[in-house]
Every structure is written in structure tokens, then in C-alpha cells.
Amino acid sequence: MFCTPLRLSTFTDNFAAALQERLHWSRALDADIDARVAQILADVRQRGDAAVLEYTARFDALHVDSMAGLVLGAEDFAQAFHLLPEAQRNALQFAAHRVRTYHEAQRTACGGDWSYHDEEGTLLGQKVTPLDRVGVYVPGGKAAYPSSVLMNAIPAHVAGVAEIVMMVPTPGGERNPLVLAAAHVAGVTKAFTVGGAQAVAALAFGTASIPKVDKITGPGNAYVASAKRQVFGIVGIDMIAGPSEILVLADGSTPPDWVAMDLFSQAEHDELAQSILLCPDVGYIDLVASAIDRMLPDMPRRDIIAKSLTDRGVLIHTRSMEEACAISNTIAPEHLEVSSRDPHRWEPLLRHAGAIFLGAYTSESLGDYCAGPNHVLPTSTTARFSSPLGVYDFQKRSSLIEVSAQGARTLGHVAYILAQGEGLEAHARSAQMRCHALE
Structure with missing residues (x-):
């Protein structure tokens, strides 16, 4: 050949x-895929668990009576891990240790909370907090990627995310033990054996059984990519690769x-x-x-x-x-x-x-x-302005401002002039009221 x-x-x-x-x-994604995905998203948003169960039966040939049949927890992950051959257990732990060590160093280097006082006593700074809950999508079945579990869940765990929800399709009910074992070593909270656009929809909108998340990461097929693109703004996403x-x-x-x-x-x-x-x-x-x-x-x-x-x-x-x-x-x-x-x-x-x-x-x-470094990387020339998935993707930053009385006089005068220039009188008067706080 x-x-x-x-x-x-x-x-x-x-x-x-x-x-x-x-x-x-x-x-350009196939317009037909976009349209079908939009229908799935709308259906899951409206009907919740019932729609998830129907799509899981239709697309993954996994028929269960209730959402309880699609849930995996810590005991399932631990059991899968302990039943692996020793060589695979050791390899997972070795890889997880290196990925975790790298991202712990990244967390330190990327900075945390900081603040300073200016000459008038005004405090200015930054507060870094982790996201509350994230969803990790992992391709399932025979084409399973335990490495993706490590690369998505570990930086979230290192960032301090309290709840990591994994979605992993199991066509015909076939569960990949390496994926579940990887969830054990990576700190995944729980998992649902749901895939495709319906998994993204459930994470984005939430259902009675599947919690709504703040951000969705992880690879997937054209339907998953289309779904992630369409729910962006309702939730955060890592990238469209x-x-x-x-x-x-x-x-x-x-x-x-x-x-x-x-x-x-x-x-x-x-x-x-x-x-x-x-x-x-x-x-x-x-x-x-x-x-x-x-x-x-x-x-x-x-x-x-x-x-x-x-x-x-x-x-x-x-x-x-x-x-x-x-x-x-x-x-x-x-x-x-x-x-x-x-x-x-x-x-x-x-x-x-x-x-x-x-x-x-x-x-x-x-x-x-x-x-050690993350393997979720920008593609298609987007490395010109994008970065690998990292701890910083699972954190957000809030500005801190505490203006002193003297600072209110100085800043208020400047803000008054600029606000009037923009024609925003309430802004101008709000700032001006603080100008005379010391008089």
C-alpha cells in the first residue's frame, strides 16, 4: 500500500x-446536522429526563426504565479501577500523577487572589474562584478515551471545582472499564451513560436527574460539536476543535x-x-x-x-x-x-x-x-489566539474595588466629567455625590 x-x-x-x-x-457543519441538533436541544430542554431516555434508547440502543439506570457513581469507578490488570492501573495512576502535578504548577503560576492600595487608600484587586460544576464529555463504546477523562477532569479538580459530571455514551450498554477507572483517579463526581447532543443539552439546561453545569468540555463527533456551539452562552465551552x-x-x-x-x-x-x-x-x-x-x-x-x-x-x-x-x-x-x-x-x-x-x-x-501538559489543544490556526485546556478554564476572576473617602473625591470628579460627556446623568450624579463625602 x-x-x-x-x-x-x-x-x-x-x-x-x-x-x-x-x-x-x-x-461548515452539515446544515442537516445543525437542524437535527437544534431539535434535540429543544426537546431535552422541554421534556428533560424523558427525552434523554428516548434518545439514549434510539441512538445508543440502551433501554432502561428510568434515569437511575444511566447513573454511575464513585463505587462504579472504584470497582472498575480495582478490576483492571495491574499494568493498566499503574499506567493510569502514573499518567494521572503527572497530569495533576503539571496542573498544580500551572495553578500556582497563573496567579490567585491579589490586591493593593493606591496612594489614597483605595483597595484594588482580583478574586479567583473555581466554577461550581462542570460537565466533561467523553466519547464512549469501543472508541473510548480514558486519557480524555484525565485531561478534562484533573485540571477541573485542581482548580477546585466542587462537582465534575461526566457524560459517556455506552452503546448497547457496553461500559469501557478504562474510562470508568480513569474517572476514579481523576476525581469525577458522578457520570451518566448518555451521549450525543442530548448529553450536551442535559448538561446545558439541566433535567430532574442531571444537574445543569457552568461549563462543558471534552471532544465529540459532529453532533456534539454542533450542540456545544449552539448552547454556548447558556454555558461555557472549552472550544470547537x-x-x-x-x-x-x-x-x-x-x-x-x-x-x-x-x-x-x-x-x-x-x-x-x-x-x-x-x-x-x-x-x-x-x-x-x-x-x-x-x-x-x-x-x-x-x-x-x-x-x-x-x-x-x-x-x-x-x-x-x-x-x-x-x-x-x-x-x-x-x-x-x-x-x-x-x-x-x-x-x-x-x-x-x-x-x-x-x-x-x-x-x-x-x-x-x-x-503532563494538557492534550486538549486549539486546532485549525486557532492557536494564534487560543490556549490549551488548563486550570484557568475552570476558574473565573472577579475584580475587587474598595474606594476610600479621599479616593471617592478624586475618582468621583473624573467619573463625573466622563459620564456627562457620555450623556449619562445618573452616572455623573452618583459619582458627584461621593465627591463631597469629606466636607
């Missing part, structure tokens, strides 16, 4: 246009088989995933292309990988590593590997990426599972 990633060179006149064409993918991406900046010093496999690691997600190589050594690009052809037949998901690399993959010959870094900033990839002898030479030039993996030994796949 062969696949043919597009070959581009910055030496050609049409490079920029050709690259943009390759990067493009349609963001596009196809997975990897960009490898290579100087030719890494074994080409390693780089080829790293490109596979994203291509195997789905046919729309994108894998890109940027390198100033055309001979090395040839070696990577040969490694792709040689190793592809042995990959279990070779058909998906071949489709992804043929339709969206690209191997780019650049003039230099400096130029490669500039192109990478334009692409703003989800995952960026700097596969170089001296990655720290190039890291200062890289401004836009969801996560940056430095050095030949740092495969993106380690970040997906156990390195």
Missing part, C-alpha cells in the same frame, strides 16, 4: 497559494522512521487529520517519504492513514530552519514537534502552537497520554 503526501517547496512561486489550499478544510494536526520541524538529524511514525500518529485519528513536515534537507524528506511507504502496510489503521496523508498530508522543502519556523507560525498547528539536534535554538522563533515538543525523543504521543 502506498500513499502520496503532497510535496511542496518554498523555492517555487506558487508555494503560498498551494499551501493555503492544502490547509483549507470546510468549517477541528481535525487533529501535527507539524514536524526537522533538521534531518532524527531517524526518518521516527518522523514518519509521528506523522502517522495524527493521520490515524481520521481521514481529515493533517500531518505536515517542514525541512530544509530535501534528501531527508525523501527518506521520510520512503519510510512512510515502507511502514504503512504494517499499520492497523493503514487505510485511514493513507487517506489522511494523501488528501491532507504535505512534505515541505524549505530554504532554512528559520523559514520553516516562520511557516509554522503561519500554520499555528495543534501539535508542533521540533525534531532537531538543538531545539532550544528554534523554540524562541515559534510563537503560535497548541503544544511544542522539543527534541527527537519528545514524540507527540507522549503528550497525549502521560507527559
